[in-house]
Each structure stands twice: as C-alpha cells, then as structure tokens.
Amino acid sequence: MKTCIATVSISGTLSEKLEAISAAGFDGIEIFEQDFITDSGSARDVGKRIRDQGLSIDLFQPFRDFEGLPGALRAKAIDRAERKFDLMQELGAELMLVCSSVHPKALGGIERAAEDLRALGERAAARGLRIGYEALAWGRFVNDHRDAWEIVRRADHPNLGIILDSFHTLGRNLDPTSIRQIPGDRIFFVQMADAPRIDMDLLYWSRHFRNMPGEGDLPVTDFLRAVLAAGYTGPVSLEIFNDQFRGGSPRTIARDGYRSLVTLLDDVRRAEPEVRADLPVIPPRQRLEGTAFVEFATRGAEGDTLRSQLTALGFVETGRHLAKAITLWQQGDIRIVLNEEEGDFAGSAFNMHGTSVCDIGISVASSAETLARATALGATGFAQSPAVGQLDIPAIRGLGGGLLHFLDERHASVWRDEFGVDRSGPRGAGLVSVDHIAQTMTYDEMLSWSLFYSSLLGMSKAPMVDVIDPDGLVRSQALAAPDGAFRVTLNGAETHRTVAGSFLASSFGAPVQHIAFATEDMFATARAFAAAGFEALPIPGNYYHDLAARFDIAPAELARMQRHNILYDEDETGTFRQLYSRPAAGGLFFEIVERTGGYSGYGAPNSPFRIAAQKRLAPPKGLPRD
Ligand SMILES: O=C(O)c1ccc(O)c(O)c1
Numbered sequence: 249m250k251t252c253i254a255t256v257s258i259s260g261t262l263s264e265k266l267e268a269i270s271a272a273g274f275d276g277i278e279i280f281e282q283d284f285i286t287d288s289g290s291a292r293d294v295g296k297r298i299r300d301q302g303l304s305i306d307l308f309q310p311f312r313d314f315e316g317l318p319g320a321l322r323a324k325a326i327d328r329a330e331r332k333f334d335l336m337q338e339l340g341a342e343l344m345l346v347c348s349s350v351h352p353k354a355l356g357g358i359e360r361a362a363e364d365l366r367a368l369g370e371r372a373a374a375r376g377l378r379i380g381y382e383a384l385a386w387g388r389f390v391n392d393h394r395d396a397w398e399i400v401r402r403a404d405h406p407n408l409g410i411i412l413d414s415f416h417t418l419g420r421n422l423d424p425t426s427i428r429q430i431p432g433d434r435i436f437f438v439q440m441a442d443a444p445r446i447d448m449d450l451l452y453w454s455r456h457f458r459n460m461p462g463e464g465d466l467p468v469t470d471f472l473r474a475v476l477a478a479g480y481t482g483p484v485s486l487e488i489f490n491d492q493f494r495g496g497s498p499r500t501i502a503r504d505g506y507r508s509l510v511t512l513l514d515d516v517r518r519a520e521p522e523v524r525a526d527l528p529v530i531p532p533r534q535r536l537e538g539t540a541f542v543e544f545a546t547r548g549a550e551g552d553t554l555r556s557q558l559t560a561l562g563f564v565e566t567g568r569h570l571a572k573a574i575t576l577w578q579q580g581d582i583r584i585v586l587n588e589e590e591g592d593f594a595g596s597a598f599n600m601h602g603t604s605v606c607d608i609g610i611s612v613a614s615s616a617e618t619l620a621r622a623t624a625l626g627a628t629g630f631a632q633s634p635a636v637g638q639l640d641i642p643a644i645r646g647l648g649g650g651l652l653h654f655l656d657e658r659h660a661s662v663w664r665d666e667f668g669v670d671r672s673g674p675r676g677a678g679l680v681s682v683d684h685i686a687q688t689m690t691y692d693e694m695l696s697w698s699l700f701y702s703s704l705l706g707m708s709k710a711p712m713v714d715v716i717d718p719d720g721l722v723r724s725q726a727l728a729a730p731d732g733a734f735r736v737t738l739n740g741a742e743t744h745r746t747v748a749g750s751f752l753a754s755s756f757g758a759p760v761q762h763i764a765f766a767t768e769d770m771f772a773t774a775r776a777f778a779a780a781g782f783e784a785l786p787i788p789g790n791y792y793h794d795l796a797a798r799f800d801i802a803p804a805e806l807a808r809m810q811r812h813n814i815l816y817d818e819d820e821t822g823t824f825r826q827l828y829s830r831p832a833a834g835g836l837f838f839e840i841v842e843r844t845g846g847y848s849g850y851g852a853p854n855s856p857f858r859i860a861a862q863k864r865l866a867p868p869k870g871l872p873r874d
C-alpha cells in the first residue's frame with residue numbers, strides 16, 4: 249500500500265519538505281498548490297524535483313468552490329479548472345481534489361452538483377486526468393461523505409470518484425461504517441488525520457489542530473478499517489494542518505508522520521485480517537514486563553552524593569561490573585546501575601548533562617521483535633561495541649539522546665555474568681519496583697514522544713493533564729502498559745521558570761527528571777527512611793487541613809501523613825500515597841508511591857503543592873523568592 253503525505257503537513261520550503269518526506273520513507277505526496285506557487289521553479293522543474301527525490305505526485309489540491317455555481321460563475325470555474333489541468337499535466341499529477349463548495353453564490357441540490365462534477369469528469373477524461381470529490385466538514389451544502397458519495401454515484405463518470413478524509417467524517421462524529429458500502433474502486437484517494445477532542449468551530453479545529461493518526465482522540469483505526477474493507481487499495485495519505493508542525497523540524501514531523509502511518513496500517517491489518525490491500529508486515533507491539541534497570545551516568549563527588557541518596561532510600565550496592573567502573577545497586581526488584589566510565593556512552597552523557605539517567609532497561613516479551621518493530625518505525629538504533637564478557641542487548645535512542653535497552657529472558661544472565669549477582673535485592677526500606685519514570689521535554693516535543701511510546705511499545709495514553717507550577721503551566725501526558733508494568737509520564741515545559749523548564753535548561757536536556765519507586769507499605773517505608781537519614785520534601789500544614797476537608801481520613805492517620813510529609817489522593821477505584829525526596833544536584837529527584845485498589849493515576853491534584861514545595865527549597869536561578 250502506497251504511503252503519502254500532503255506537503256502542507258511539513259514546515260519549510262518545498263525543497264526542504266520534499267527532502268524530509270523522502271528521507272522519512274514515504275512513496276508519494278499530495279502537492280498543495282500553494283507550495284507550488286511559492287516555489288520559483290516551473291511546473292516541469294518542480295515535477296522533476298519531486299520525482300528526483302524518489303516521490304510520486306499522487307494528488308494535486310485543493311480545487312475549491314466548483315460545483316453549484318450559476319451562469320457566468322460556472323463558466324469561469326470551468327475555465328479555472330482547465331488552467332489547473334494544464335498545470336497538473338506539466339507537474340505530472342493525474343488526480344485533482346475538488347472540495348465541496350463554500351461559495352456564497354453556490355446553489356444546493358445533489359443533482360446539480362452531480363451534473364457539474366460529471367462535466368468536470370468528462371473534461372478531465374479528455375486529458376487522461378481524474379477528479380476526486382471531498383466533502384469538507386464545513387461545506388455549504390455538502391459536508392458529509394455520504395452526500396459526497398451520492399453525488400459521485402449519480403454523476404456516474406469513470407474519471408470521477410470520492411476522496412475520503414478521516415477528519416471531515418470523524419470530526420463531525422459521522423459513523424465511518426457507512427464507508428463499507430462504497431465500492432472500493434470509486435474511492436480515488438484517502439486522507440488520514442487525527443485531532444485532539446476540543447469543542448470548537450470545525451474549520452478552525454481542522455486548520456490548526458489536526459495531528460498524526462494516534463496522536464489525537466479520533467477513531468482513525470475504525471475509519472481506515474472501513475475504507476480498506478470497502479476494497480480500497482490506493483494510496484493512504486496524511487493531510488495534517490497543525491500550527492505547531494508548521495513551525496517544527498521538517499525531518500522530525502515527517503518521521504513522526506511515517507511512524508504514525510505505518511503503525512496505523514499495522515493496527516488495521518491486525519483488526520481487519522480479510523482486507524485485500526497489501527499492508528506492511530511488522531512485528532506486533534511487545535508486552536512490557538517491567539523496568540529491568542535504570543542507569544545513571546555519574547562521576548566523582550556527584551557519584552558520592554547519589555550513593556548517599558540511594559543508601560538513604562534503602563538501596564545497597566550488590567555488585568561491581570567485571571570490566572568497567574559500573575556498580576549495581578538493588579532493592580526488591582529494582583536495579584539501579586551507576587556508570588562512572590569516562591570513555592563510553594555514559595561518559596558522554598555525564599559530560600553533557602551531569603549526573604543523569606542515561607539508559608533505561610525495559611523487560612519485554614521479545615527484545616529482537618521489539619527492536620525490529622522500532623526499526624521499521626524509524627527509531628534510531630544504538631550499538632556500542634560490548635566490552636569483553638558484555639552481552640549485546642538491543643537498544644535504541646530515546647528522549648534527549650538517552651538509551652532504551654530491551655531485555656528478555658535471553659538476557660537474564662547479564663547480572664550474574666557481568667556483576668556476579670543472581671538474585672533480587674534486599675528488602676531495604678520496602679521499595680519493590682519502579683512505578684514510573686518522569687521525562688521532561690519542551691511542550692512541542694510531547695506529541696512526538698508520546699507517539700514514540702504508543703507506536704513502538706505496548707503502551708497507551710491517559711488523558712493529558714495540566715500541572716500548575718507557580719511560574720507557568722506544565723502539560724503532563726502519562727503512558728502505561730495495560731497492567732502498569734511499565735509507566736512513563738511526559739512533562740512538557742513552556743518556560744524556563746517552571747521546575748520542569750529550569751531542570752531542562754540546567755541539565756541541557758537530561759531525559760529523566762524523576763524516578764518513582766513503588767512501596768506496598770508507605771508508612772513502613774517512611775519510618776525506614778527516617779531511620780536512614782532520608783530528608784523528605786517538606787509539605788506545609790495547609791495541605792493537611794485541606795486533605796481533612798476533602799477526604800474522610802482518621803485524624804491519627806492524617807497526623808502520620810503530615811509527620812512524614814506524605815501526600816494523598818484517591819478515586820473510585822483506590823488510594824494513592826506519595827512521598828518526595830528533596831531535589832538533588834541538577835534538579836533530579838525521587839518519589840515513592842503506594843497504590844491500592846485500581847488507582848492508576850499519578851496524584852495530579854497534588855502536583856501544584858509538590859512543585860511549590862520544591863521551589864521553596866531550591867528557587868530557580870535568577871528568580872529570588874520570599
Ligand atoms: O481546510 C481546507 O480548506 C481543506 C482543503 C483541502 C482538504 O483536503 C481539506 O481536508 C481541507
């Protein structure tokens with residue numbers, strides 16, 4: 249199945265767009281007329297440049313306000329179409345998109361529209377061209393793909409077909425199953441776009457907020473399933489109008505687009521196995537089984553500080569790497585790796601970010617299949633020649649250039665072979681596993697990284713939440729494996745003045761801002777911490793007065809929470825307790841959580857209080873406080 253993208257979806261000049269689209273792996277483009285007009289090359293030159301990039305021109309668009317016009321206006325519209333046919337022939341484009349009219353003088357009527365489009369189909373046929381008719385969601389008379397299809401059906405011309413665009417159908421909440429009734433060969437082109445569910449004017453929503461399939465909230469998989477079940481075998485294309493993408497990096501947006509489209513085709517292939525279209529075969533998302541390790545790059549005095557922090561949290565050093573300056577720290581099922589090598593990957597991560605998380609190991613059902621899927625979806629592989637005796641574990645680059653390693657049962661012996669350790673850690677303070685890893689990025693990187701996790705790995709998104717920092721808003725997007733075995737929260741900062749933003753600035757983009765460990769008994773853990781000299785993030789008394797008002801918590805329990813600086817939340821399914829460390833050098837910190845019942849959130853109502861408490865302790869530089 250051919251993969252395409254509209255030039256409007258990518259930022260830059262036409263040449264930059266083409267280069268990025270080609271590099272990302274697409275087969276063809278929809279050329280937006282505006283991108284042609286702004287270029288200084290002739291139509292022939294532009295057509296050649298596109299083909300020289302290895303791309304075909306699968307659609308020329310848009311041609312507006314054609315059908316339903318009276319008298320002289322109709323004649324002028326036909327003349328305009330003929331001129332654009334000339335242009336298409338020079339470019340080497342065979343299919344034109346005609347979108348439903350919004351012209352104030354246009355007249356309604358299905359029969360009139362069918363007649364006009366039949367006439368246009370006839371003129372296109374005389375030149376070996378074809379016309380695809382698309383219902384814009386805000387079209388004056390035609391704004392529903394079922395009406396567009398009725399017009400195309402009545403026009404009954406072989407050079408006229410329908411163009412389906414997921415946004416126009418799903419944005420109006422139209423049921424895509426009606427598409428299954430359209431003969432597949434009368435669908436001339438298919439455009440895919442997702443969007444976040446926002447209640448607003450359709451045209452404005454479409455022109456500014458579309459995003460890549462899987463990045464938004466629309467049922468795009470159901471839509472494409474219906475299209476392919478109808479027997480459509482033509483190109484599947486992305487047509488994404490998005491303000492943020494228009495200002496983004498052409499390469500990144502094109503790569504994300506390709507990743508989202510191949511993921512969508514793969515999801516459809518699995519959901520609709522009878523379809524005829526030839527869809528790319530890539531391995532399925534692998535089951536995630538947990539966090540195998542979290543590796544820090546550190547050195548010298550910073551390493552000593554980190555070691556004393558880990559000790560206060562109940563970790564113990566259980567092994568040393570047989571060949572490198574790397575130590576293993578354990579507690580329960582948690583493995584923390586401290587890498588003080590100067591020459592390898594961790595060394596360069598330390599030079600760049602200071603003490604920081606440079607590598608996350610994820611336990612998966614099959615690491616080879618995980619790597620194969622990630623590679624098919626355009627992830628950047630990572631290989632560092634293993635030291636003697638070091639297992640070669642598949643890895644890719646993640647956020648901030650950090651690594652993600654994928655381990656399966658074939659790598660179970662790595663701890664014994666390389667560190668001489670073959671059991672889980674001591675009970676320590678009762679920390680049992682990594683609950684989640686919090687990654688910080690700029691706001692405009694969030695869609696990209698949430699697509700990364702949801703397309704490469706078996707993780708799904710929770711609704712986005714706003715986190716209020718006293719100095720700005722931070723958006724937070726959580727993603728989790730279905731059973732919570734692996735969770736990440738992505739925090740998008742818009743200014744340097746927020747805790748998240750100042751972390752990004754001061755660490756030069758370190759990928760992990762905090763790690764949350766799970767305990768099964770928060771109070772026992774807090775007591776063990778206190779005995780080990782752990783210093784909690786102090787939470788003000790006002791918080792506990794408010795807790796007493798919001799929830800039914802016994803006074804003795806509330807007093808215990810306050811004594812240990814424990815935060816609390818609950819929902820219909822269960823309860824959540826949180827305890828934070830003080831921020832370490834560079835702003836990195838630890839969180840301890842206890843979940844009961846089915847609570848699957850992250851204590852979002854508590855984050856403003858946590859952030860304010862962090863700022864009291866360590867005001868961002870240049871911002872005197874109190
Ligand atoms: O916003 C528009 O006008 C517009 C133009 C062409 C399309 O294919 C479309 O989906 C929207």
Ligand SMILES: [Mg+2]
Binds near residue numbers: 487
């Ligand atoms: Mg469209």
